[in-house]
Amino acid sequence: xxxxxxxxxxxxxxxxxxxxxxxxxxxxxxxxxxxxxxxxxxxxxxxxxxxxxxxxxxxxxxxxxxxxxxxxxxxxxxxxxxxxxxxxxxxxxxxxxxxxxxxxxx
Amino acid sequence: xxxxxxxxxxxxxxxxxxxxxxxxxxxxxxxxxxxxxxxxxxxxxxxxxxxxxxxxxxxxxxxxxxxxxxxxxxxxxxxxxxxxxxxxxxxxxxxxxxxxxxxxxxxxxxxxxxxxxxxxxxxxxxxxxxxxxxxxxxxxxxxxxxxxxxxxxxxxxxxxxxxxxxxxxxxxxxxxxxxxx
Numbered sequence: 050x051x052x053x054x055x056x057x058x059x060x061x062x063x064x065x066x067x068x069x070x071x072x073x074x075x076x077x078x079x080x081x082x083x084x085x086x087x088x089x090x091x092x093x094x095x096x097x098x099x100x101x102x103x104x105x106x107x108x109x110x111x112x113x114x115x116x117x118x119x120x121x122x123x124x125x126x127x128x129x130x131x132x133x134x135x136x137x138x139x140x141x142x143x144x145x146x147x148x149x150x151x152x153x154x155x
Numbered sequence: 156x157x158x159x160x161x162x163x164x165x166x167x168x169x170x171x172x173x174x175x176x177x178x179x180x181x182x183x184x185x186x187x188x189x190x191x192x193x194x195x196x197x198x199x200x201x202x203x204x205x206x207x208x209x210x211x212x213x214x215x216x217x218x219x220x221x222x223x224x225x226x227x228x229x230x231x232x233x234x235x236x237x238x239x240x241x242x243x244x245x246x247x248x249x250x251x252x253x254x255x256x257x258x259x260x261x262x263x264x265x266x267x268x269x270x271x272x273x274x275x276x277x278x279x280x281x282x283x284x285x286x287x288x289x290x291x292x293x294x295x296x297x298x299x300x301x302x303x304x305x306x307x308x309x310x311x312x313x314x315x316x317x318x319x320x321x322x323x324x325x326x327x328x329x330x331x332x333x334x335x336x
Contacts, residue, residue, distance in 0.1 A: 052162045052202075055262055060166045060199065062258040064173045064192070066251050071177030071185075073247040076236050079182045079228060083189050086220065087173050090212075094169075094196050101203040111294045117208055118291065121215050122306045126313035128220050132227045133320040140323075145233040 057098035065091035078135055078145045082128075089124050093117050162202055169195030180235065182228045186221055193217040207288045 064087060071084025100113025139145065172191035179185045193216045200209035239247075295303050 051156070052159050056162065056166070057199065057203070058262055059259070060169055062262070063170045063255070064196075066254045066258070067170065067173035067177050069254060070174070070247055070251045073250060074177060074239055074244065076239060077182055077233060079224065079233065080176070080179075080185045083176055083182075083185050083224060086216075087176055087189065087192065090193065090196055090216065091173075093212075094199060097200055097203055097205050097208060101205060109290070111290065111298075114205060114208065114291065115294055115299050118211070118295070119302060119306055121211055122310060125215060125220065126309055128223055129313050129317050130320070132223055133317040136227060136231065137320050139231045139233075145231065146236055 054098055054102040057102075058095055061091045061095040061098065064088075064094070076147045078138070078147055078150070081147065082131055082135070086124065086128065089120065093120055096120075158202060161198070165195045165198035165202065167195075168192070169199065180238070182233060183225070186224045186228065189224070190217045190221050193221070204286050206286055207291055 068084040068086075068088030068091060071087065072081050075081050075084065096113045096117050100110040104110040135145065138150070142150065144150065169192050172188045172195060175188040176185045176192060179188060193212060197209040197212040197217070200206070200212060
């Protein structure tokens with residue numbers, strides 16, 4: 050069986066599921082944030098695979114690739130702001146344990 | 156086929172390192188596995204002949220973002236958290252297994268009708284449309300000029316936001332004391 054769109058989508062789905070598993074399982078805020086990044090990357094790889102496999106000389110399907118470019122830019126913003134929030138949280142509470150951070154619940 | 160073997164190699168690297176990110180307890184190990192996973196994704200991009208995005212993936216994700224994560228991990232030096240409860244482990248594993256089964260069911264459903272056949276022909280025919288940075292530049296500065304500018308502005312706003320968030324606000328009383336001393 051030659052490698053086709055199915056294989057690339059399978060990889061991106063499995064990577065996304067790894068991210069979901071990390072978000073559900075881990076209690077460390079930093080690792081949860083890394084898992085979120087993994088999920089973003091998984092969606093990026095699905096976009097690239099779709100646009101590559103549907104591209105023809107008439108319609109190069111650049112929309113998907115440019116979308117990936119913007120996702121990377123926004124992921125960079127998101128990581129910077131999210132890590133700043135985590136540092137601010139650490140200054141205030143001295144913990145990265147999600148089980149201890151339930152101030153919003155009470 | 157060499158490319159098929161390369162695909163399986165990079166796919167295994169991506170997925171195994173991704174699961175190790177989710178399963179490793181130490182944040183530094185998670186960050187290192189995240190680099191491996193991103194390198195695997197970049198390899199997949201190279202196999203898809205999207206070289207520009209592969210370079211970006213390495214530079215931005217495996218370079219900048221993981222380095223930021225490592226900086227923060229080293230800075231705050233978090234304690235090693237206890238293992239998750241057995242119940243939450245089982246629950247997470249069940250959710251992951253269900254999602255995997257659902258995803259493969261969707262991929263194989265005939266109603267979705269993935270254009271694999273068309274794709275295989277167009278993939279072999281000719282050079283990839285998005286191979287070079289030049290193509291990206293042309294599209295980015297004509298069709299997507301406004302989103303491009305907005306993204307640039309968003310980066311500026313994120314920078315300002317990070318400065319505001321991470322500025323150390325001292326309570327008013329201590330500031331007054333500091334001023335008098």
